[in-house]
Amino acid sequence: MGYSQTITESKPRPHDGTPNGVVINNRRIINVTHMIPYNPSMQNDPEQEKDIQWTLRTRRGHSALYSGIHSLSSEWDNYHVGYIGPVYDVEEKPIELSRFTDEFKKSLDEFLAQRKVIPVWLEDSEHHGHYEGFCKTAATDGRVEKNNWEQYVKVNSRFADRIAEIYRPGDLIWIHDYHLLLVPQMLREKLPNATIGLFIHAPFPSSEIFRCLPKRKEVLNGMLGANQIGFQVFKHLSVKSIFSLFRVINCTRILGYESTPGGVDCQGSLVSIAPFPIGIDTGRIEKQKNTPEVVSKMTAIREMYPGKKIIVGRDKLDLVKGVIQKLRAFDKFLSLYPEWQNKVVLIQVTSPALTESPKLEHKVAELIAHINATYGSLEFSPAHHYHNNIDQDDYFALLSVADIGLITSVRDGMNTTSLEYIMCQQENYGPLILSEFTGMAGSLGAAIMVNPWDYTGVAKAINDALLLPIEEKRAKHMQLLKHVTKHTAQFWAQSFVKDLLATIDHQVMTSITPQLDKDLLLKKYKSSSKRLLLFDYDGTLTPIVRTPSQAIPPPNMLEALRELSDDPNNTIWIVSGRDQETLEEWLGSVKKLGFSAEHGSFLKYPESDKWINLTEDIDMTWKNDVDEIFTYFTERTQGSFIERKRSSITWHYRKADPEYGAFQAKECQNHLESAILPKLPVEILTGKKNLEVRPTFINKGEVVKRLLSNMPELDFIFCAGDDRTDEDMFKALRKSEFPDDSYFCVTIGAANKKTLAGWHVLSSEEVINTMRQMVDAGRSLIE
Known part of the structure; x- marks a missing residue:
């Protein structure tokens, strides 16, 4: 949920001789996102290019990202680089790109520079091919795919050029998400000594899917230009499994690079791979949910549904958010548990996706109509759908009065709605039903986990949540709240930067x-x-x-x-x-x-x-499994042998044929990391012509x-x-x-x-x- 603030400036300040007219301090972070965090608006007639007045409003969405970045401002100068996005006129209508003269762009560039925002200007065709094309569309036509890839490369190159223009030695560059995966390597070529971090907010594809991408090598090499790559954490994959998928199946098999438990050895440079689950700005939410405006709206919502149990869903209207699955599961719930009919209401809020899907919206409307026709009456409708961006007061009021929070994403990032729901339930203790395919499923163990495709299972979870005793609801809520208030957006940003700096030394x-x-x-x-x-x-x-x-x-x-x-x-x-x-x-x-x-x-x-x-307190039974794998490869690699120590096992292949030994070592390492690391407390060391498995820590x-x-x-x-x-x-x-x-x-x-x-x-x-x-x-x- 985005928040809004307005910044105005009547005239741009003059340049001071530094890049983009910005005063530069010693410690700077250049945050690179697909779009800048603001929507610029003109406050006068656009024909008056000599004296344009501007207003900025914070862009909706990504509040966790920007809250985390903002928390670094006490120690760092925060700069933002991103696509300028739509610019609005005085009537809040988008201004056509053809009207953006050089004088016009210069005025806006200088105004944004005073806020340490560096815009990247893109043609509509470039943005479409990059974002709606390569980032969002499955490949169906070779010519279209080729054009989309060319636009993706071009846009990433434009971003790299823009960053290089403002870069100063000692800056930390933090690149965000899948829109800009080529930028790290492009920057590495321009700025060999730069400190570069990359964080992937979306779920990284499974290896089976990713290996189908024709440009997979280019994308991986682009990512490995960073010093550190951060991922979300997912329940259906352990932390080690995520790293194993990225390092072993992708980097080792596709690119042939060696991997370690901490990262990937890319042409002599170790790229750190680490988990950084994102959080929310708990302080801001705690303050806003208790405002008189929110409290009054909570009262109004309760009066609209007297005596009813309220189930709340809030999602973007996107296929991966599982809104269709949620509605079908709610239909199943009312069918299997008729005692709850006329006693439970589902309020589903959907915000428009960046790329609208009329078919999806029509299907949602059909399901809502079916549920209300089957289980409703003239006096009561059990399902309500609001397809618009509701304001923040309404949003927090809705989360606060809910008896159940229902999230059924079929593929998702962290899903910060689940965290905001927990913050708003400090008086009500409403249970959270959470899809196991969200990023937060790995952290919110006290939530009721469901498979959104299992409609009967979700229906049972709703019934169980409604019948949960108050003592158990409170205990589960307190466990969830403890995690949310500790792993905040601020904690996420500061942890990422701290770990990135820990891996970097200017001599290195x-x-x-x-x-x-x-x-x-x-x-x-x-x-x-x-x-x-x-x-x-x-x-x-x-x-x-x-x-x-x-x-x-x-x-x-x-x-x-x-x-x-x-x-x-x-x-x-x-x-x-x-x-x-x-x-x-x-x-x-x-x-x-x-x-x-x-x-x-x-x-x-x-x-x-x-x-x-x-190691006397460490379980060493893992040695049998590792010994079995090493024995398998020893029998098939002439000249190799096993060295068995009390706390570790080493497979040596120094005497083997150099090329075949290296090939077998990679295969052995892939097998170990896929079969052993996800379930055992050990790590693999890749030494000089050997592989060693030892206890973690x-x-x-x-x-x-x-x-x-x-x-x-x-x-x-x-x-x-x-x-x-x-x-x-x-x-x-x-x-x-x-x-x-x-x-x-x-x-x-x-x-x-x-x-x-x-x-x-x-x-x-x-x-x-x-x-x-x-x-x-x-x-x-x-x-």
């Missing part, structure tokens, strides 16, 4: 990771008094070898470790994926080392003989967090690693409160490797040489 986004500055490193090392040194093993302290059992420690590395650990100011930890026995056999002679085995599953503190098992980053909490006196940290599992350590350090200039995250690999590390070296031998230099620096302090 540059094409080159600088070589380790050893002079700076040794200077900091010498000036510090309490140091923590963290080392991965394979690929960091020793080179990667074809046979893991042959990665024995070289003598010069053991000597460097021993001398470093002898310094009382140093604490040395080996944080490895190796098992306990291997670490003790190879490195146990260095008594003052701390060990983390199996990626953080087991810990042994320096000079201790006791291993701490961090056990990783090297958690080890770093534990050590930092136990060592508050630290003033120097050195952390070295070479693969994705080590990125968890780098991420934990970057998110910690430890001063940036007092820790060194070093990755082993090429300078163009995408990493969260701030420095790189080329080989494990360089790591050992650096260790030797730290030993010498420590000795010079003593001397």
Whole structure:
């Protein structure tokens, strides 16, 4: 439900030399939506182009989106980029595009710029092919589809150009929904170091549907230009299943990219994939539902239906909203439960869709007439349909007096109507009947879930809701209200931005990771008094070898470790994926080392003989299922083998044919993520020629967090690693409160490797040489 406000300006202010005449602060978010959040209106004769006066009204709909964005304004400058949409004259009639002269556009551009709104001007044919065509129409004709795709590309390119015009280094770009899926990659080509987020408000298609799209590769590559992609959460798919569908079936199979539990490795850059369920502006709704205007209208509605139970439905008149299914289910309810006839009324409000469907409207009218003719009388009609945009006071009054909220969408996004209904039911405790195909079904567990196609099931749910005892209604409502008031629109926006920033570092986004500055490193090392040194093993302290059992420690590395650990100011930890026995056999002679085995599953503190098992309270029965899958692929991949550890299982294919091994690894990973991840508490690590399955929430980053909490006196940290599992350590350090200039995250690999590390070296031998230099620096302090 949209809200309205009016902004007026008699004359545009002059430009100040910055893009579009806008004063620019340091922290800016450029919010990119299909349409700008306002409807511009002229307040004088359009022929007076030299002195045009403008008024803005907030566009109807998307109040949750704009409330979330607005909540960021205390810390960020919010800018909006979007299609200008219809512009109205003084009589509130749309102005024909042919009348938009350059002077006219300039006047409106400058007026909007003062509100930090940057319009994108599109020809009617462009907008039609983009929106009504490619975004909204199923492919039926190859020529039409080709034209629609060309317009979709063209419009996305226009948006990318407009954003690039106003972009300044340090800006955060947040792109919204399926209308602009190509924009992230287009921007990445123009602005390689930009921070880009993409949020999909609509349900993402299932893989079977999406793979039918002729331009599926182009769309996926367009999306993967973002640093972070956010999705809604759906009940019929777990969070892991959603990511599995997008990452594995789409990105892995269609594009051939490798995936991780946290995202997709797209040409060396990790694109984060995360869930962000949207909410509503609870503060605004709480305030408005209690206004005298709403209260008086509540009284009026009750007087219209005295003694009746009121069922409320409010939907856009769109096929996916399930209005037809709702009416058929209500018909079934009155048929199966005749005791409720003349006692229950359904009030269905439908707002016009952007693309009208006369056939759908006619079908709704037929069903309403059928229900009233069958179960109504001269004195009473059990079904009422209002097909128009009702004002906000009427809307909140209707939600507040309802005894049941009925939502039967057959495919939907989050459906914020369900959240607004909960907010309005704080006195009545009316149950919510919710389609399992809405995005909110995954979060509102206390609602009565239904399959909208099961008319008998929906009818039974209505009867059950009407008979629900008041104590149970109150308990369910309080559970729903707790979720709604916590996961607000503000919480959604702030969570998305916070997580996006957590995945970004300006060094990460540059094409080159600088070589380790050893002079700076040794200077900091010498000036510090309490140091923590963290080392991965394979690929960091020793080179990667074809046979893991042959990665024995070289003598010069053991000597460097021993001398470093002898310094009382140093604490040395080996944080490895190796098992306990291997670490003790190879490195146990260095008594003052701390060990983390199996990626953080087991810990042994320096000079201790006791291993701490961090997985002892975790169910490990999943290993049997994973072992069965690994065995299947081992039998079919010559040269591969399984390494079984106490808390994880690893499938190695380093000895297999390179191309066939990589192919089998992708197939194995697809199978694991489809069959194992959705139902078991584990995650998959894709390493160098191996796949490892381990418990969720056990990783090297958690080890770093534990050590930092136990060592508050630290003033120097050195952390070295070479693969994705080590990125968890780098991420934990970057998110910690430890001063940036007092820790060194070093990755082993090429300078163009995408990493969260701030420095790189080329080989494990360089790591050992650096260790030797730290030993010498420590000795010079003593001397």
